[in-house]
Amino acid sequence: MKINKEVQMRDPFVFVDREQGKYYLFGSTDKNIWGKGTGFDVWIGNDLEHWEGPYPVFRPDIEFFSEENFWAPEVHEYKGSYYMFATFLLKDSGKRGTAVLKSDSLTGPFHPHSDGIITPDDWFSLDGTLHIDEDGKPWMVFCHEWVQVGDGQICAVRLSDDLKEAVEEPVTLFAASEAPWPTSFQHKTRNTRENYVTDGPYIYRAEDGELLMLWASFVDNVYAQGISRSTTGKVTGPWIHDEKPLFASDGGHGMLFHDLEGRLHLTLHSPNKTPDERPIFIEMEENDGVLRRREDG
Template identity: 65%
Template sequence: MKTNSEVQIRDPYVVPMPEEGKYYLFGSTDANIWGKGTGFDVYVGTDLERWEGPFPVFRPGEDFFSEENFWAPEVYPYGGRYYMFATFRRRSNKLLGTAVLAADSLTGPFQLHSDGPVTPVDWPCLDGTLYVDEAGQPWMVFCHEWTQVLDGEICAVRLSADLREAVGEPVVLFRASEAPWVTRLDAKSTDAGDVFVTDGAFLHRAEDGTLLLLWASFHENRYALGFAVSASGHIEGPWVHEPEALFQADGGHGMLFRTFDGRLMLTIHSPNRTPNERPLFLPVAEQGGRLRLADK
């Protein structure tokens, strides 16, 4: 059994299973996520404080298309199975991309479902997240990385019904610099231009129907988490940014879920430094289609 202070994890993602009374905690679990990829593990707990595990849920075979940078697994129930959206660095061109894996159980084993990444082959992309719209159309929202465009983008692309491939061309939802709370990342900005980071997108439909998009970037060179609101209520936006970040204390890459007693909970990793990153669980309140951190 491990406590949160003992769990090294980035990009935490929680799947609550009320019928079991258990939470399944996924994330980037390699001790050095910047190097060779080992795979993904899951932790299982009942109170968001103590966890059994880690239990292996994915390990790559020798013919897997990537061998480094295994990041940000998100797991969704869909069509009677569980689908994992995760980021990997391709062997072929060394660009990051999000691929889809599948399993019959939350504890795996997850196996490659898509034909490699479903993000554009010539784009460096990461942190794909699944969104199913009002018509039942699945989308993947993902980050087009600053390493290619300098001003990082949040993009969306339709997926086939079986989640195996992208359908059509990606659309840009917004760029990082459009958010008032985002500042340039000094450590990466060069004569080529200022760098603005997009990271860790996640969609949330508020109780009043408002569509929100959480995402991470940097504020005064510290990792931070903010959100935007879709003015139309649809994935295409336009997206209106909150002026202030929701969390600014060196933490981000968040997602929202409901606890078994009905509370809305945000999980992020903090600090944003390896090997010190740990999962945080922060109660959140909805007010008029907006989010605020709530008292515990």
């Protein structure tokens, strides 16, 4: 396991540029992650231990629709450009949602692409991620937050081919309590019912063709990373859930990627406490859809 001690970051996301032989590391990096947002940065490395940066890739102008909660930037290549999916708290409604930014370069600058958020306007939503289905159609998978629904949900919505807007109503894939491993909690101010968190979904097509979803929640108030599996191989599921979390040592909001040598890695942030959170990289092995940490990774 590699820990980057220099970079304070939540929600790490790695883009592997195989042509240039470089790694681009994005994430939530404001020192007060719960307050005013300054923008997004990128770190660049030739390996997973040594990083140069931060380099600014997005800074909002005065007319931007958000000033707070700049969270969870993911960058995906799509039709020759780079699209950043990121979460923002809206100035006008006080709701959170995912918007899309666009750039012709991994180092930015990224500019607003969607007209505001593309999650429902009246929802508290976060952590949208791009998925291209078996027919080449774009979807966004995201969380309907526990702060609004109590039992946090993972949802999916079809996007327009230009990624500017949703073209259908979102569908609920599952709620956190449907998985066997998360545990509930009661919040003193939000509500007093049992709450279950969903956080940071990421879609991964396994070597055997199975469609997996990484997502985070809590086990006895400790942040953890789990896996669910589509029984049809489609993003609409149905989804079944692994019995135990993949990572249960106070870390989550992870994603999977293959490094420049083809080795599989899990990256997530740990611990789940500001300002101590750091991106960590764990080498994994995959056997018949089962993911586990390499003993020497």
